[in-house]
Amino acid sequence: MANSKHAHLRYNILDYCFRNKSYGFEELLRTLNEGISELYPGEEISERTLREDIKVFRDKVNGFDAPLPEGQRTYTYSDANFTISQRPLQKYEQYLVEAAQQLLSRFENHPKYNKLAEALIKFQDEEEQENDAKRILFYDHNEEYKGIKFLKPLYLAIKKKQVLQINYKGFKDESTSVLEFHPHILKQYNRRWFVFGLNKTRDIEEWSIPLDERLIDFEILEDENYVESNIDWEAFFRTMVGVVRPGEAQVEKVVLRFHNGRENYFKTKPFQPDFEEFFEEEKQDQVWFETIINKELVQQLLSYGQDLEVLEPEQLKEQMREQSNTMQQFYSS
Structure with a gap:
């Protein structure tokens, strides 16, 4: 194994270089050291370390088995679609993941680290699937997202x-x-x-x-x-739901009434985090918040189907009527 200090950084830089253009050895070394110096000021690697790194890329057993032809003056992948991110973790990389999990365990009661710990668990679970391990996590993700x-x-x-x-x-x-x-x-x-x-x-x-x-x-x-x-x-x-903000949009007060107890679901997973509840007993099934009116807000409201009613503003009520009428036409016999 090559020099392990900042090896993960070097491998990522080299992978990027091999995927994007042909580099001569000296140019590759200079580019690699420039990348290292950004995170580790004053540090660089030797020609020997770079040669060892290249061996790791070509190694079929203990390396990445990269399509990096030998006997050429320049270095580039023969398969433009190859990337080491698609390869299983190296032993030292698996060690780093496990070490990170152990480090995070010190902060398990701190909410700041919850999402990072979750990400590491997901990452480890996916790695274990490649070794035919039994799946433990089933989570919502977009498999087609490139x-x-x-x-x-x-x-x-x-x-x-x-x-x-x-x-x-x-x-x-x-x-x-x-x-x-x-x-x-x-x-x-x-x-x-x-x-x-x-x-x-x-x-x-x-x-x-x-x-x-x-x-x-x-x-x-x-x-x-x-x-x-x-x-x-x-x-x-x-002041918005989603990511689309029409240029003429104005912040408005939106009032919603839920049916069949669905207000409890909304309150545990609100699509508008700054919602407010009414104090009146007869309005316990209602919430309100201030936001702009856009397509993503309408989509979130429609996801509640017949369990949600828009009370204000009139503009939003009209959009919901139009959506309802259009859908009714789809299913009319």
Whole structure:
């Protein structure tokens, strides 16, 4: 095994390099050391360590069995679809996961670490499935979701304040659009990630891009100056359900009445976290909150079917009537 210090970082950098272009040995070493220095200032690896790392990639038994041809002056995968993220964990990687779980156990009563601990358990469970272990966890996830590959690169672009050139094609678009984009935050909704930021091409500050097949690819624009955001994103999202905010939308008071005891379900899993309950005894089946009216709010309301009634505002009541009338036409004999 090669030098184990920051090996996981080196392997990820090398995997990225091998997937994206052909590198000569010296260029590969320089690129790798630049990546290491960002997280470990003043540190770098030797030519010997890089050669050992390359052996790990090619090793069919104790390595990644990567399609990295030998006897060539440059290094690149012969299979453009290969990535080490699809390979089983190495022994030292499994050790790191288990060590992380042990470390987190010290903070098991701290809610800040709950989601990370949950993620590690899910990760370990999926790894064990590859060894034909009995499934223990069954959780809600999007198996067809391919956009997750963009999450880390976009996260790093935000951290490094990098300007991006985005290639995007909507489901109904006939051709690909190219735009200058300044990424500011990442938001998850309904098992899908979205990146929000400044669309400099269209001069829109609150532009959102879904991380799915509509996002073709992107590259860093090195010579462009990054524009910071002045938006309070916390407040921006607290007054809406989902991620779509029409430009003319205004915050309104929404009042809902539940039937068949469904208010209890809503209160344990509200789609609008800032909801309020009424004090009047005859209104214990009602809640209210302030939000904008958008399609995602309507979709959440419709998910309750006949167990929910919109009392205010009239605009939202009318949208619910239209939805109900349309669905009735589908099932009329």
